[in-house]
Amino acid sequence: MSLSTTIALDTRAKELVAAGRDVVNMTVGEPDFNAPEAVQSAAVSAVRSGKVRYTPAEGTPSLRKTIAEHVTATRGVAYAANEITVCHSAKHALSGACLALIEPGDEVLMLLPAWVSYVEIVRFAGGVPVSIPSRGDLGPDLDAIARAITPRTKGILINSPCNPSGYVMTEAEVRALGALAQRHDLWIISDEIYRRLIYEGERDFSPVQISPELRERTVIIDGASKALAMTGYRIGYVAAPRAIAAAVGKLHSQLTGAPNYISQTAFEAGLVQEPPEVTKMCAEFDRRRQRIVSGLRALGLETPMPRGAFYAFPSVAPYLDERGSTGLCEDLLEQENLAVVPGSAFGVDQHIRFSYATSLEVIEKALLRLESFLQRHPARTAAMRR
Ligand code: PMP
Ligand code: GLU
Numbered sequence: 001m002s003l004s005t006t007i008a009l010d011t012r013a014k015e016l017v018a019a020g021r022d023v024v025n026m027t028v029g030e031p032d033f034n035a036p037e038a039v040q041s042a043a044v045s046a047v048r049s050g051k052v053r054y055t056p057a058e059g060t061p062s063l064r065k066t067i068a069e070h071v072t073a074t075r076g077v078a079y080a081a082n083e084i085t086v087c088h089s090a091k092h093a094l095s096g097a098c099l100a101l102i103e104p105g106d107e108v109l110m111l112l113p114a115w116v117s118y119v120e121i122v123r124f125a126g127g128v129p130v131s132i133p134s135r136g137d138l139g140p141d142l143d144a145i146a147r148a149i150t151p152r153t154k155g156i157l158i159n160s161p162c163n164p165s166g167y168v169m170t171e172a173e174v175r176a177l178g179a180l181a182q183r184h185d186l187w188i189i190s191d192e193i194y195r196r197l198i199y200e201g202e203r204d205f206s207p208v209q210i211s212p213e214l215r216e217r218t219v220i221i222d223g224a225s226k227a228l229a230m231t232g233y234r235i236g237y238v239a240a241p242r243a244i245a246a247a248v249g250k251l252h253s254q255l256t257g258a259p260n261y262i263s264q265t266a267f268e269a270g271l272v273q274e275p276p277e278v279t280k281m282c283a284e285f286d287r288r289r290q291r292i293v294s295g296l297r298a299l300g301l302e303t304p305m306p307r308g309a310f311y312a313f314p315s316v317a318p319y320l321d322e323r324g325s326t327g328l329c330e331d332l333l334e335q336e337n338l339a340v341v342p343g344s345a346f347g348v349d350q351h352i353r354f355s356y357a358t359s360l361e362v363i364e365k366a367l368l369r370l371e372s373f374l375q376r377h378p379a380r381t382a383a384m385r386r
Contacts (some may be wrong), residue, residue: 007346009329013339023337024366029163029311029355031222031229033284036275039228039266045233046265055261057253058245059086063268070271071239073221075089077208077215085248086259086267090223090236091117095319096248097189097219097238098125108189109138113313113346115163115191119165131347138165138304138313149180155187156180160204161194164346164353165313166289166306168198171205183218188218193236194309196227198279199286200251202307216241224263227278228270228308235263240288285310288356288363296354296365299374300335310357313343317350318354318379324349335376336369 017023034040046052058064064081071079085091094117094382102108104126110118112131116300122129132148137143144295145156156177160169169177181188195204207216223236238248251257289305292312296303301314320328325342332338343351356363 001038001122005116006121006341009341011340013333016333016337016339019303020249021337023339024332024362024369025339026131026354026356026366027341028337029226029309029357031226031281031310031357032359033229033277033281034208035228035233035266036270036277037097038273038275039230039233039270042269043233043262043266043273044045046262050294052261055258055264056249057258058249058250059084060261060268061266063264066268067237067239071220071280073219075208076205077206078115080242083239083242083245085240085252086264087223087236087238087248087252088256088259089234090191090221090225091121092234092252092256093223093236093238093248094189094191095121095124096251097221097240097244098122098127099251100244100247101125101187101189101219102127102154107150107152109145109148109156111145111158113138113162113164113343113348113351114157115159115268116345118157118159119347128152134165134348138167140169140173142173142180145177146180149184149186152361153184153186155188155189156333157191157193157206161189161198161306161308163194164311164341164343164351165304166309166311167304168202168307170205171203172293176205176207176212178207178214180214181207186217188214190218191221193221193223195222197282197285197310198308199282199289200307205306222322224267224270229265229277229281230263230267230270233260233263233266235259235267237353248275264299279375285357288358288360291360292354292363292367295363299367299371300379310355312354312356313351314354315350316343316352319374319377320350325352328352331377332349332373336373338366338369338373340366343350354382
């Protein structure tokens with residue numbers, strides 16, 4: 001298994017900062033906001049309550065019920081508490097779902113660009129990741145997906161809004177994927193961790209909304225890290241048909257045990273009623289999104305407008321040499337003290353990823369450093385070098 005590139009690069013950037021280097025770190029995707037006030041006070045009260053003990057491996061009955069109500073309200077499809085398993089994070093929910101569903105040799109389709117951990121988690125579960133290139137606008141290529149289905153295909157892993165592209169699937173695209181899943185008897189693992197961070201009045205659409213049949217073949221992955229800025233609390237969940245939710249709970253009962261009680265309590269406080277901080281945070285991400293995308297475009301980089309999540313994913317194809325996006329990111333770090341993630345980590349080497357979950361001030365600095373880099377490495381020269 002390879003190390004998570006996003007985490008490895010963030011660790012490296014932080015080490016350099018600790019050693020005194022003025023590194024602008026736009027690697028890891030985590031909100032720079034504190035968790036909402038209601039979340040913080042619930043965490044503190046949990047610590048003081050004297051109830052910080054094991055809970056059932058699937059999570060406290062109260063949190064499972066609250067999550068079920070939240071999923072029901074946000075997706076408009078009824079979920080019961082026994083269809084929810086609380087996990088230590090969305091990553092843990094994803095690995096639990098993959099371990100529960102995948103048999104050795106099962107193929108799992110994933111759409112490029114795909115978040116760093118998908119390939120490794122599917123492989124770890126014994127599956128065979130099958131990556132499918134996107135359309136030019138980074139949306140799903142439905143024909144290519146249909147062509148990739150074989151008798152060994154077990155499911156398809158989707159992520160809308162997408163990390164790293166910010167692409168939000170249209171309802172028609174989700175319906176088309178749902179139809180394929182139905183026709184070929186596939187599972188859909190739907191990573192919806194960014195569903196609340198969506199811009200321009202865009203609407204998220206989950207496969208569970210298509211029909212009761214699709215709901216029965218879909219596993220929703222979600223958590224507290226992004227919309228509630230609770231990355232370090234480590235808490236997430238699967239919402240799935242009862243047998244799958246139970247299988248994930250069984251795995252966790254043996255492998256990891258009950259999720260952290262403090263984080264369960266804090267998460268519940270953030271779910272019973274959406275904290276006002278969420279809307280404010282989303283509006284701030286939107287401002288940063290506009291700034292970074294216009295800045296990148298002004299530098300001549302083709303940059304799709306992200307409609308969700310908090311990443312900008314410009315194409316840097318004209319600037320790449322034989323080392324690809326990894327080499328370019330190494331140069332940006334060494335020469336300009338700018339840390340970003342190579343597209344190769346997401347299976348798309350022509351791009352690099354900026355997390356704009358950072359202040360506008362950091363974004364301005366990053367753009368200046370990138371400009372200085374691009375001025376010293378004109379695209380034409382780089383193309384000739386290739
Ligand atoms: N899925 C995607 C697409 C992500 O970007 C992340 C961010 N780490 C996760 C899942 C996992 O989130 P966490 O483990 O922090 O809950
Ligand atoms: N999802 C974030 C990212 O892509 C956090 C890092 C990680 O968990 O890999 O940067």
